[in-house]
Amino acid sequence: MTDAAAASPPAVPRATPTRWLTAEQLGPHFDDGGSIILIENHRVFRRRATHRQKAHLYLAALRHRARELGHRGELVTAESYEDALRERGLIGGALEMVGATSWAVRALAEQLEASILPDRGFVTAREEFASWAAEKKPSQLVMDRYYREVRQRTGILMEGDRPLGGQFSFDHDNRERPPKGAVTLGLPAPWAPLEDDIDVEVRETLDRLEREGMAFLGTDGPRRFAATRAEALAALDDFIETRLGDFGPYEDAMLAGDGVMAHSRLSVPMNLGLLHPLEIVERVVAEHAAGRAPLNSVEGLVRQLIGWRDWVWHLYWHLGPEYTTSSNALDARSRLPEEWWALDGAAIDAACLSHVMAQVRSEGWAHHIQRLMVLGNHALQRGYDPEELTRWFQGAFVDGTPWVMPANVVGMSQWADGGVVATKPYASGGAYIDRMSDFCGSCRFDPTKRLGPDACPFTAGYWAFLDRVEPRIRGNHRMAQPLAGLRRLADREQIVAQEAARSRY
Ligand SMILES: Cc1cc2nc3c(=O)[nH]c(=O)nc-3n(C[C@H](O)[C@H](O)[C@H](O)COP(=O)(O)OP(=O)(O)OC[C@H]3O[C@@H](n4cnc5c(N)ncnc54)[C@H](O)[C@@H]3O)c2cc1C
Numbered sequence: 001m002t003d004a005a006a007a008s009p010p011a012v013p014r015a016t017p018t019r020w021l022t023a024e025q026l027g028p029h030f031d032d033g034g035s036i037i038l039i040e041n042h043r044v045f046r047r048r049a050t051h052r053q054k055a056h057l058y059l060a061a062l063r064h065r066a067r068e069l070g071h072r073g074e075l076v077t078a079e080s081y082e083d084a085l086r087e088r089g090l091i092g093g094a095l096e097m098v099g100a101t102s103w104a105v106r107a108l109a110e111q112l113e114a115s116i117l118p119d120r121g122f123v124t125a126r127e128e129f130a131s132w133a134a135e136k137k138p139s140q141l142v143m144d145r146y147y148r149e150v151r152q153r154t155g156i157l158m159e160g161d162r163p164l165g166g167q168f169s170f171d172h173d174n175r176e177r178p179p180k181g182a183v184t185l186g187l188p189a190p191w192a193p194l195e196d197d198i199d200v201e202v203r204e205t206l207d208r209l210e211r212e213g214m215a216f217l218g219t220d221g222p223r224r225f226a227a228t229r230a231e232a233l234a235a236l237d238d239f240i241e242t243r244l245g246d247f248g249p250y251e252d253a254m255l256a257g258d259g260v261m262a263h264s265r266l267s268v269p270m271n272l273g274l275l276h277p278l279e280i281v282e283r284v285v286a287e288h289a290a291g292r293a294p295l296n297s298v299e300g301l302v303r304q305l306i307g308w309r310d311w312v313w314h315l316y317w318h319l320g321p322e323y324t325t326s327s328n329a330l331d332a333r334s335r336l337p338e339e340w341w342a343l344d345g346a347a348i349d350a351a352c353l354s355h356v357m358a359q360v361r362s363e364g365w366a367h368h369i370q371r372l373m374v375l376g377n378h379a380l381q382r383g384y385d386p387e388e389l390t391r392w393f394q395g396a397f398v399d400g401t402p403w404v405m406p407a408n409v410v411g412m413s414q415w416a417d418g419g420v421v422a423t424k425p426y427a428s429g430g431a432y433i434d435r436m437s438d439f440c441g442s443c444r445f446d447p448t449k450r451l452g453p454d455a456c457p458f459t460a461g462y463w464a465f466l467d468r469v470e471p472r473i474r475g476n477h478r479m480a481q482p483l484a485g486l487r488r489l490a491d492r493e494q495i496v497a498q499e500a501a502r503s504r505y
């Protein structure tokens, strides 16, 4: 020790900052043991139409976490995140955050001069994606290439430098139709929590907000998804035990009597930060290693988690804050019909769409193919405004977060970015829905008909869509074949006129 150091007064230890955790950061991997502030902000429900069950889930998750944290945690109810933090002096060095969960949160963190730690809750770091994406044209940002690189870098499902089973993807094994004649996949009901006193209090809060004039989407119902770490782990165990084996083959299939199929529904606890995607990956890979789960199911799920989920997260930041509002490559300008905002399946004749809409109303959740090939496909064909559609999805789905929406809705389902996320528009006629589901059997429309009173709105809608966007997709070589089919259609004009005049779908 130098004399000078010995003479100086002992340094006053700097108070450790308080960490603000958002409702998407509630698991143990966001907690390093210090003081934590959680903010319950009801104004977000007023600003953005939200499903009642999503509001319930978020409040229940925050309140359960606050109870678990005990004296280390403070749960504040406020109308503004900024006011809540400033009022407590949580600015500058007094405030710490773990990454940011949206552009708006990042802007607020910068305004408050909070210290921002690296992101958690995803498999790959922002810098890893940035160095991979650097010098790539937007058309080269292909999920599958990123996924392979992550597999190689992490060694997940690899034997040395070779993918386990000899191939990176088992997608071709994972496109089975639903079993013939089946009403359900025959799996046990998906895991659901037992509500407790916190759920009772949350329901009272939401009832009061409704009495005060707040309008939620959808219906109230029992809480269906995990709101605590223990519940999330139970949901994961249940998925592995009852559904993992069937996950791969029936990934793309739909049944009217089985709204969940073999999907995990784990996006919900993952998006609340209660589960880390890597812990799911480790569990399912171990199941395969123990001979209890087939490789096509395990690889299929791993691709969703270390491929799609991370990919969509990184694209959110890579594509910038204006991506949603500035992307409209197909010039889609129609407002969403009233029945969409009312989630009113009964107002819709198309059995597939009516059914999925009713499920969203009663649960705030639908699986990927229902989202992409029924809801998204219909919206794409009818030219719904992608920005309004993004707001709809984010409000109506319990797992809807700001970061997950843009690439999925604007990019993948609406092709509004002109080909950054998806190489071609995900448009399909009724034949696809008929092949992959049992909806058409009970429908008043006929998937093979494109003209007449029973013309399927998806089949006719597909051709009317191609007719409308033809000039904008002519240069896309993957659309050459469908466009050639369109040009051969003898009844093209009648279909276009019929769909323009369609009032019931
Ligand atoms: C139009 C549209 C809207 C969507 N909205 C959301 C949303 O609000 N929240 C959300 O988390 N996902 C969303 N997705 C992606 C995907 O549909 C859901 O993650 C999945 O359906 C959630 O159900 P699950 O947990 O049973 O998924 P599983 O089929 O069991 O898949 C396992 C996990 O993979 C991840 N995953 C798979 N695909 C994607 C993807 N494209 N983007 C992000 N993660 C993915 C999810 O975390 C999911 O839990 C959307 C996709 C589309 C096309």
Ligand code: SF4
Residues within 6 Å of the ligand: 350, 351, 352, 353, 429, 430, 431, 433, 434, 439, 440, 441, 443, 444, 445, 446, 447, 456, 457, 458, 459
């Ligand atoms: S006939 Fe058309 S509208 Fe009816 S369920 Fe089949 S695809 Fe959907």
